[in-house]
Amino acid sequence: MNMFDLDRVTGYLEKRFDEFSVIMFTNHDEQIRFSNGSRDLHNIWEESVLNVFVARGKRTIMTTIKEGSDLEKSIENLSKRLDQAPENPLFFGINDRKQNYAISGSSDMVFDADNLADQAINGAEDAGSERMAGIVYAMRSRVEIATRYNRGNYDSIGVEAVVRSFKNDRSGQACGHSGIGGKLDAYAIGRRSAEGIRNVERHEGREGRYDVILAPMAAGNILTSGSYAFSAHTVISGLSYLQDMIGKQVASPIVSIYDDPTDTMGMGYRFFDEEGTATQRVPIIDHGSLKTYLHSTSTARYMKTETTGNAGIISPEAWQIEMSAGDRTLDDMISDMHEGLMIMNSWYLRFQDYRNGVFSTVPRDGVYYIRNGEIKEYWDGIRISDSMPSILKNISALSKESEYVKWWNEISPSRFPYMIVNGLNVTKSH
Amino acid sequence: MGGEFIDRIMEYAGQRSKYADVRYMETEGRGAVIRNGEFDESAYANDSGYAIRILNDSIAMAYTDSEDWERIKNIIDNAVSRSRKPGKNKIYHGKVEKASWSEIGNDRVRDHSLEDMIKILKEADSVAADGSSIRISALSDRYVHQIYENTDGSHIEGTYSRIFFNYLIGVSENDRYEQSSEEFGWTGGYETFDFPYISESMRNDVSNLREIILAPSVEPGNFDVIIGPEISGIVAHESAGHPTEYDRIAGREAALAGESFLTGKKFPYRIGSDKVSVIDDPTIKGSYGYYQYDDEGVHARKRYLYRNGFTSEFLLNRESASWIGTESNGSGRSSAWDMEPLARMSTTYIEPGDYSFEELFEDVHRGIYIKSFTEWNIDDIRFNERYVGKEAYYIENGDIRGRVRRPVIETNTIKFYSAVDAVGKDLHFSAGICGKGDPEQGVEVWMGGPHMRLRNMRIK
Numbered sequence: 097m098n099m100f101d102l103d104r105v106t107g108y109l110e111k112r113f114d115e116f117s118v119i120m121f122t123n124h125d126e127q128i129r130f131s132n133g134s135r136d137l138h139n140i141w142e143e144s145v146l147n148v149f150v151a152r153g154k155r156t157i158m159t160t161i162k163e164g165s166d167l168e169k170s171i172e173n174l175s176k177r178l179d180q181a182p183e184n185p186l187f188f189g190i191n192d193r194k195q196n197y198a199i200s201g202s203s204d205m206v207f208d209a210d211n212l213a214d215q216a217i218n219g220a221e222d223a224g225s226e227r228m229a230g231i232v233y234a235m236r237s238r239v240e241i242a243t244r245y246n247r248g249n250y251d252s253i254g255v256e257a258v259v260r261s262f263k264n265d266r267s268g269q270a271c272g273h274s275g276i277g278g279k280l281d282a283y284a285i286g287r288r289s290a291e292g293i294r295n296v297e298r299h300e301g302r303e304g305r306y307d308v309i310l311a312p313m314a315a316g317n318i319l320t321s322g323s324y325a326f327s328a329h330t331v332i333s334g335l336s337y338l339q340d341m342i343g344k345q346v347a348s349p350i351v352s353i354y355d356d357p358t359d360t361m362g363m364g365y366r367f368f369d370e371e372g373t374a375t376q377r378v379p380i381i382d383h384g385s386l387k388t389y390l391h392s393t394s395t396a397r398y399m400k401t402e403t404t405g406n407a408g409i410i411s412p413e414a415w416q417i418e419m420s421a422g423d424r425t426l427d428d429m430i431s432d433m434h435e436g437l438m439i440m441n442s443w444y445l446r447f448q449d450y451r452n453g454v455f456s457t458v459p460r461d462g463v464y465y466i467r468n469g470e471i472k473e474y475w476d477g478i479r480i481s482d483s484m485p486s487i488l489k490n491i492s493a494l495s496k497e498s499e500y501v502k503w504w505n506e507i508s509p510s511r512f513p514y515m516i517v518n519g520l521n522v523t524k525s526h
Numbered sequence: 527m528g529g530e531f532i533d534r535i536m537e538y539a540g541q542r543s544k545y546a547d548v549r550y551m552e553t554e555g556r557g558a559v560i561r562n563g564e565f566d567e568s569a570y571a572n573d574s575g576y577a578i579r580i581l582n583d584s585i586a587m588a589y590t591d592s593e594d595w596e597r598i599k600n601i602i603d604n605a606v607s608r609s610r611k612p613g614k615n616k617i618y619h620g621k622v623e624k625a626s627w628s629e630i631g632n633d634r635v636r637d638h639s640l641e642d643m644i645k646i647l648k649e650a651d652s653v654a655a656d657g658s659s660i661r662i663s664a665l666s667d668r669y670v671h672q673i674y675e676n677t678d679g680s681h682i683e684g685t686y687s688r689i690f691f692n693y694l695i696g697v698s699e700n701d702r703y704e705q706s707s708e709e710f711g712w713t714g715g716y717e718t719f720d721f722p723y724i725s726e727s728m729r730n731d732v733s734n735l736r737e738i739i740l741a742p743s744v745e746p747g748n749f750d751v752i753i754g755p756e757i758s759g760i761v762a763h764e765s766a767g768h769p770t771e772y773d774r775i776a777g778r779e780a781a782l783a784g785e786s787f788l789t790g791k792k793f794p795y796r797i798g799s800d801k802v803s804v805i806d807d808p809t810i811k812g813s814y815g816y817y818q819y820d821d822e823g824v825h826a827r828k829r830y831l832y833r834n835g836f837t838s839e840f841l842l843n844r845e846s847a848s849w850i851g852t853e854s855n856g857s858g859r860s861s862a863w864d865m866e867p868l869a870r871m872s873t874t875y876i877e878p879g880d881y882s883f884e885e886l887f888e889d890v891h892r893g894i895y896i897k898s899f900t901e902w903n904i905d906d907i908r909f910n911e912r913y914v915g916k917e918a919y920y921i922e923n924g925d926i927r928g929r930v931r932r933p934v935i936e937t938n939t940i941k942f943y944s945a946v947d948a949v950g951k952d953l954h955f956s957a958g959i960c961g962k963g964d965p966e967q968g969v970e971v972w973m974g975g976p977h978m979r980l981r982n983m984r985i986k
Binding site (some may be wrong): 127128129130131132134135136138139140141142143144145156157158159160161162163164165170177180181182183184185188209227228229230257259260262267269285333334368377411444445446447448449450451452454455456457458460466476477479504507520523525526 | 528537558561562564567568570571572574575584586587588589590591592593597601604605607608611612614630631639640641644659660662693696698703704705741767776778779780781782783784823861864866896900901902903904905906910911912914932934935938941961965966984986
């Protein structure tokens, strides 16, 4: 059901503003939270909202208008507030070219959160989980956009699941996500969360530089946290570790990273950005070479290039980061490793230096010490303390298999293979 | 004005459940950002809706922003149906509360224009302009009106406003770079907004960063360490506040923000030196996490999380209190109308002791004074933690000597609190947004403490 008549909304906006972009979301979401084998909570959301961006000359402002609001009054109010805003030197208009969107229309597809939660719990229990916790979150949103130049709509349908299992006070975690073009095997996610826990001797971690296999969740935590540097806005602000690096080698030659909102197998898909530009698969790093920053029309005009379909009108962002897979198997990676680590997941990444990408993050849900091709020890108490540029340059192998990963606010929707990073700096608590 | 269906919702949901409560919340929020002297973004938003909790064989929550009764009724019916599935279904009832409270101050946020906010931001930017290479400042405020009712007969109405300012400053020198980000927040009107304090912090940061950038790194080793209130505060928050949230201890957050090193322990459990007590108190006037009643209609009060080196009280909401058969201590907080209430912190701080600043330093032969921090993190059971110093100095024979660049404390909770042998009598707070839950809820908090002395800590 549409809460607002977009023709009426655009009619008001056209008269009062030079530029506008209005996006209407009508959301029906469900989420099951569970722990210790039973449901904690069933959440149900029904919401509708208009996100409105307007500009007069170089003055800009954003707002939301809720269902039930007096539309004309809200827009008059917006107009008055816009007059109070200073000029925004970074605003250079929104996309005025006619766009063709890959898909529009509606879909009846539904992800059944309730059923998927049962499957996730069963999978974990069948794989020997002694206790577990997790969520299944199914989202369904009707998305409609209107600007002076473009109109479009689609059904945004996605689901994510995460399960953390425990055996003998050790944890394993697995996650997955899917968009309208995929499916989610919640049972397999539950199973993997428990099967990933290896029964090897437990040790305190040891500091040093190691060759490290990062599993897709660990890679996702690090590389999606570091994706701020891809945004042209971050570059303009002086906070990107990729400043002045277009065309230069910023990563190992085996590394290709894309922003791919056209991949409907993942929940991060979308068909237009926040100013109505049709989204596309954007090669950011191609065989180690930095090809582009992520742009809106404004940042692109400022930097004399083309938009990549990543608006945020003022501040562009990545929608769904994906890294190309490689030619190795995980088993090969382990068996070929003389000495190193395998880190299954990581969290709480914080930067001490955005400009140089210096950070630390805390591995969890399985840190395994490998010697002579065999997993020998389970480690506690370590931390990855390194930098994004160093990690990108030291990726030496990628697996054939890759996973769609998304976890809480630690990993945004993305897809990564297993990867080996050489000489990763590992520190520990004393 | 919405919220007119609250009584009708209560009646309808109450007839179909063993327990129900409803919260109507409306907010007005505004914010603006200035970046390197130039206006960047501004936004404002009005938001409102109902959160309806239904308890039968399990618990279901329905969130709707509709003011159409048929649609509200449908989503309640859906939640009732979901709550018939098996699951956890305990909740603390407690006494019936009827009250209203307000904390919006005299200089009200709604009376301030966007122009006022921009003026403040420009002034802040100009303070840091000389000597910095990167400056980003943001100011936002939020007005909240909320009504809570439950089937036991409670009715609480609360109105408050909060103001938040944060900045990031970067300084470059040749190929070196140092940054500082700080956050400030208050509950009430703009009379609480301490701009001179913010300005002083920005000015000091620029001048400190310009010296830190040239300072040597520490030669790793064991030192006596004096930490400043900013570090006491983050430690209190991360390794006392979070691990005493009882939903973590019970495993409810295990797949998200994690568990607690206190899971499975017998209480009271020794966490360190008897010099250490940690308090969480939502009733400190003006504090960023201030409230009189929590978002579940429970009266707020001060609680000792750690007392003299032992665990004391947990942070409990209605759900987690029921699991251990005790009373909620008013820790149920929700960041928005469409979020479940979780056990949360408010203002968490290490209780001051009786040492003066000078006395703390007196018998430190070889030490490091770490006044503030930059990067930090902690593992999911809140045990293995790291704090990277920002403003830091060597101490020799009780005197502060030259600066040291980015000294790192990487330790665990028990070792940290066990190393404390003296606690200062000063007390300072800083603001933050604390994240938890899924969808993630950022709630406003203060964290604080005094200067403290720790013996024989590994610094690298």
